[in-house]
Amino acid sequence: MDVLDTDWLILGGGAAGIMAAIRAKELCPTCRVTVIEKANVQRSGCLAAGINAINAYLNPGETAESFLSYVKAEFANLVRDDLVYTLAERLNEMTDRLVEWGLPVFRDEQGRYLRRGRASVQINGEAIKPLMAAALHQCGAEVLNHRVATDLIVIDDRVVGALVLNLADGSFTAVRAKGVLIATGGVSGIYGPNAGGAARHKQWYSPFNAGTGLAMAARAGAELTSLEMRFIALRVAHTMAPTGTLAQGVRTPHINRLNAHYLNDYTYEQVAPTTAERLWATLQEEKKGRGPCYLDTRGLTSEQGERLQKAYLSMCPTQVLQWSDAGKRPEEMPVPITGSEPYLVGGHGMAGLWIDERRRTTVTGLYAAGDAAGGAPKKYVTGSMAEGAIAAETFFNEIQDWREPRPDAWQIAVCAALQRARQPLEPKEDSTKGNCENNNKSQIRRLEEQLQAVMDRWAGGRPAGYEYDAKGLLRAQQEVDYLIEAGREIKASEAYELMRVHEVWDRLLLARLLLAHMLYRQESRWPVYQSRLDYPARDDQRWRIFVNSRIPAQNTVTKIDLEIIERPPVDSHGRDGQTALSSFGGGAA
Amino acid sequence: MTLLINSQRCRRCGGHPRCADVCPGNLLVLPERGHIVSREPDDCWDCGACIKVCPQQALAVSLPPEAGGQGSTLRAKQIAGKIRWTLEHPDGRLETIDL
Numbered sequence: 001m002d003v004l005d006t007d008w009l010i011l012g013g014g015a016a017g018i019m020a021a022i023r024a025k026e027l028c029p030t031c032r033v034t035v036i037e038k039a040n041v042q043r044s045g046c047l048a049a050g051i052n053a054i055n056a057y058l059n060p061g062e063t064a065e066s067f068l069s070y071v072k073a074e075f076a077n078l079v080r081d082d083l084v085y086t087l088a089e090r091l092n093e094m095t096d097r098l099v100e101w102g103l104p105v106f107r108d109e110q111g112r113y114l115r116r117g118r119a120s121v122q123i124n125g126e127a128i129k130p131l132m133a134a135a136l137h138q139c140g141a142e143v144l145n146h147r148v149a150t151d152l153i154v155i156d157d158r159v160v161g162a163l164v165l166n167l168a169d170g171s172f173t174a175v176r177a178k179g180v181l182i183a184t185g186g187v188s189g190i191y192g193p194n195a196g197g198a199a200r201h202k203q204w205y206s207p208f209n210a211g212t213g214l215a216m217a218a219r220a221g222a223e224l225t226s227l228e229m230r231f232i233a234l235r236v237a238h239t240m241a242p243t244g245t246l247a248q249g250v251r252t253p254h255i256n257r258l259n260a261h262y263l264n265d266y267t268y269e270q271v272a273p274t275t276a277e278r279l280w281a282t283l284q285e286e287k288k289g290r291g292p293c294y295l296d297t298r299g300l301t302s303e304q305g306e307r308l309q310k311a312y313l314s315m316c317p318t319q320v321l322q323w324s325d326a327g328k329r330p331e332e333m334p335v336p337i338t339g340s341e342p343y344l345v346g347g348h349g350m351a352g353l354w355i356d357e358r359r360r361t362t363v364t365g366l367y368a369a370g371d372a373a374g375g376a377p378k379k380y381v382t383g384s385m386a387e388g389a390i391a392a393e394t395f396f397n398e399i400q401d402w403r404e405p406r407p408d409a410w411q412i413a414v415c416a417a418l419q420r421a422r423q424p425l426e427p428k429e430d431s432t433k434g435n436c437e438n439n440n441k442s443q444i445r446r447l448e449e450q451l452q453a454v455m456d457r458w459a460g461g462r463p464a465g466y467e468y469d470a471k472g473l474l475r476a477q478q479e480v481d482y483l484i485e486a487g488r489e490i491k492a493s494e495a496y497e498l499m500r501v502h503e504v505w506d507r508l509l510l511a512r513l514l515l516a517h518m519l520y521r522q523e524s525r526w527p528v529y530q531s532r533l534d535y536p537a538r539d540d541q542r543w544r545i546f547v548n549s550r551i552p553a554q555n556t557v558t559k560i561d562l563e564i565i566e567r568p569p570v571d572s573h574g575r576d577g578q579t580a581l582s583s584f585g586g587g588a589a
Numbered sequence: 590m591t592l593l594i595n596s597q598r599c600r601r602c603g604g605h606p607r608c609a610d611v612c613p614g615n616l617l618v619l620p621e622r623g624h625i626v627s628r629e630p631d632d633c634w635d636c637g638a639c640i641k642v643c644p645q646q647a648l649a650v651s652l653p654p655e656a657g658g659q660g661s662t663l664r665a666k667q668i669a670g671k672i673r674w675t676l677e678h679p680d681g682r683l684e685t686i687d688l
Contacts, residue, residue: 043611043638126672126688146615167615198591198631198653201614207634208614238656313674313688317637317663318591320686321652324661324678441629496615496628 001418002173006034006142008395009162009177011149011213013037014045015381016370017183018132019094020388021141027396033141034175036164038184038208038499040145041133045185046206046371047381050126052245052311054098054105056091056380057121060112064088067119068573071378074274075229075350076525078544078569080375082357083387085573087379090386095121097385101135103128117248119378126314128381147173148212148499150421152180152220152366153413155405159220159365163417170495172421174414178402179365179395182353183388184213186231186345186371189503190511191461192452193341194240202318204233204240205343213372214344214353215506218513223354223362223550223565225374227510228517228530230342231349232466234279237292237336241319245311246295246335250304254282255334256290279339280527283465286338294334305331339528341462344510347371347379349529351514354548354567359391362550365402367391375546375570424492424501440491444500447487451504451511454479459515460531469534473519480515484508484560512560513549520547520564544569591653592633592640593662598647599624608639608648641665641672649677 008024010017013035024033037044058067067088071079095113099105104124106114113121136143146167153161153174161176188205201207218224234243246252256262263273266281273281282293297308308330312319323330346352352374353361361368369387370379379387405413455461458476460468487508492498523539524531546567551560602608606625609617616627617639624647627633640648646666652658660679665672668687676684 039613039615040611043636044613048613048634048636048638124688145610195653195655197655199655201632201634202591202653202656203634206613207632239652309686310688313672313686317650317674318635318652318656320674320676321650321661321663322657324676325652325657325659327679499615 001414002171004034004173004175005032006175007031007178007399008033008181008392009175009179010035010181010183011162012045012183012185012370012372013041013133013136013143014047014183014185014370014384015132016372016384016388017181018136018388019385020181020183020369020392021136022139023389023392024395025139025141027392029140034177035136035141035143036147036149036162036175037143037145038148041129041136041143043129045129045209047129048206049316050314051123051128051381052125052314053116053120053122053249054095054380054382055117055120055244056378056383057095057113057119058088058092059115059118059121062119067091070119073270074276075377076538078525078546079350079377080570082570082573083355083376086357086390087376087383087386090389091382094382094385094389098128098131098382101131103131117244120244120248122249124314148502149216150502151417152216153410153417154220154363155409155413157221157364159363160405160410162216163414163421165421165495165499167495167499170498172418176405176410178399179367181388181391181395182213182217182361182366182368182372183370184372185209186343186347186352187211187214187507187510188341188343189448190344190451190455190507190514191341192449192456194338194462195238202238202240204235204242204340205345209371210503211344211506211510212503215509217353217361217363217366217368218509218551220363220366221550221552222366223548224513225352225354225546225548225567226350226517227344227514227549228521228547229350229526230514230529231345231351232279232342232528233340233348234275234282234337235340236319236322237338239316239318239322240340241312241316243295243337245308245315246297249311250297250300250308252295252297252300254278254293254337255296256285256293258290260290262290262293276527276529282337283339283528287465292336292338294336296334297330298332298334300331302329302331305329339462339466342460342466344514345371346374346376347384349377350374354546357573358394359387360394367395421502424490424498440493440497443490444497444504447483447490448504448507450483451480451508454483455511459518466528467531467533468518469532470519473515477512477515477519480508480512484512509560513562516549516562516564517547591635591651591658592627592630593649593651594625594627595647595649596624598645600645601625602644607642611638611642613638637663637665641667
């Protein structure tokens with residue numbers, strides 16, 4: 001098996017990973033920086049279709065402090081202040097970098113970026129990913145496309161590399177690195193999609209983000225935080241297209257089936273509803289029989305309608321098909337809205353790896369940024385980039401601590417990772433190759449759909465109105481444990497199938513961790529995202545804490561035995577990186 | 590299936606098709622003979638990455654009936670670094686939109 005030596009190994013070539021590579025090459029042009037990408041950095045991850053706004057930017061008058069206040073208000077006063085503040089300080093630098101790379105941005109009369117919302121500016125971001133990819137190639141980092149990491153290599157409690165599968169030929173490479181960044185994005189596919197059949201991947205978040213990085217970090221003993229704060233988006237029904245383009249971009253009102261403006265019929269924690277409260281109010285209307293709800297585009301000018309079409313072609317092209325299929329222009333038909341399937345995504349919500357202010361996980365040598373990192377919601381593209389940059393800076397501050405792993409220990413660790421990675425490849429008896437391939441595919445998909453059915457029914461999926469109780473969660477735990485066992489028998493005949501098996505395994509593991517988090521937090525803190533039928537009230541006295549989990553490393557092969565850890569709130573943002581690090585001292589619950 | 594593949598237009602791109610290279614789900618594969626195929630048509634995310642790089646406009650995206658699709662399609666062509674979209678309405682009417 002090939003062995004590749006690098007300094008800074010980045011898993012995932014999205015916004016966070018690309019910026020982590022570029023910053024690393026700025027800091028150390030002679031260092032070897034390697035990006036492992038599951039698809040091709042050109043169009044991989046959530047930004048594949050583009051994006052039409054930068055949603056984390058400090059418009060004139062805003063500061064890192066005011067951004068933090070806004071994020072705290074949106075998330076029931078429980079976010080990692082240190083993380084939000086330190087990324088907020090870098091948001092405009094990241095936006096400027098994107099513009100420097102060629103991102104077309106709209107400007108106002110004063111030449112400033114055109115404001116769309118409080119923390120948002122309007123762009124033409126259809127090509128945001130190709131532009132980022134060009135900057136990545138330009139910086140001199142090594143980019144390995146169509147490769148997936150299956151496990152981290154851990155020796156003496158330190159991450160020293162990763163095992164990587166090449167999807168083109170099924171070969172494996174052991175990558176030895178002085179530091180590893182998890183920038184693999186969030187997790188979709190734990191819950192069932194809004195529609196089935198040929199629309200099963202008609203999801204808002206990338207269906208190809210399987211939580212691989214979170215799962216491998218968990219197996220390596222890293223701590224995860226706030227998984228119970230699932231992110232559920234208010235999206236266009238059927239297309240799952242983002243709604244900010246309508247609600248923020250052209251200020252369309254929310255109406256129900258009876259044409260009534262329902263948002264003002266509810267009371268909110270503050271005067272204006274938060275993102276979660278707008279979703280909650282819409283779901284209330286559905287429950288009361290006044291759904292479906294809409295964003296009312298009628299009354300827009302035809303010019304605004306045309307601009308809307310272009311905005312969606314730059315981000316979610318199928319929204320344009322929805323208007324065309326209905327035989328209407330955007331300004332002639334209100335757009336139906338509803339809740340998405342739940343996701344674990346650190347860029348929008350709280351779920352992800354527990355990191356310190358300098359973006360270090362709880363395992364030495366392992367860093368995290370972007371959607372894979374928890375505690376700092378609403379970071380979006382530019383916040384993810386900021387985290388990638390901070391992680392790279394931290395890595396180079398610590399590079400002198402690195403010691404080459406002992407060859408025998410390296411060999412043993414790589415062999416163990418390889419054995420686990422290749423396990424589904426064992427030949428299946430009594431099958432011809434052709435039948436075997438089809439059979440594998442359907443078994444992989446069936447297992448994934450079984451997981452989604454369990455989570456939807458018992459763990460607050462969309463069909464259950466996103467709500468749940470302890471009884472259901474315990475039932476779900478039992479069923480997921482069964483699926484984890486059953487999943488060990490799934491086979492793969494080639495590299496793509498092997499990747500798919502690992503994706504389902506990773507989703508199962510994360511579902512199991514998610515259920516433990518959901519069970520542990522005995523309150524309802526975040527409307528819709530974390531809403532319990534058996535503990536319907538918010539309890540700041542007891543639960544204004546972070547719920548974290550960790551798998552003791554010795555138990556990863558045979559049995560999932562996890563530990564829940566309570567962490568106190570982090571209400572300050574020190575500038576030397578010590579504030580959050582000290583919070584790692586929290587005790588096990 | 591929401592990605593429509595026009596088998597007549599696909600020219601295999603010398604055995605290294607850009608569409609397969611850029612698909613974020615690694616879904617497109619080129620068999621030894623014939624045109625590009627999707628290994629799991631229902632797993633397409635409809636992001637449009639593939640249709641933007643196809644030099645033959647052999648690929649189009651549509652909404653599946655499960656998501657309310659009624660036959661409209663979108664094709665894309667790169668012209669001087671910009672994208673020209675062609676929207677075909679269910680009645681066959683064509684509309685071009687330049688980004």
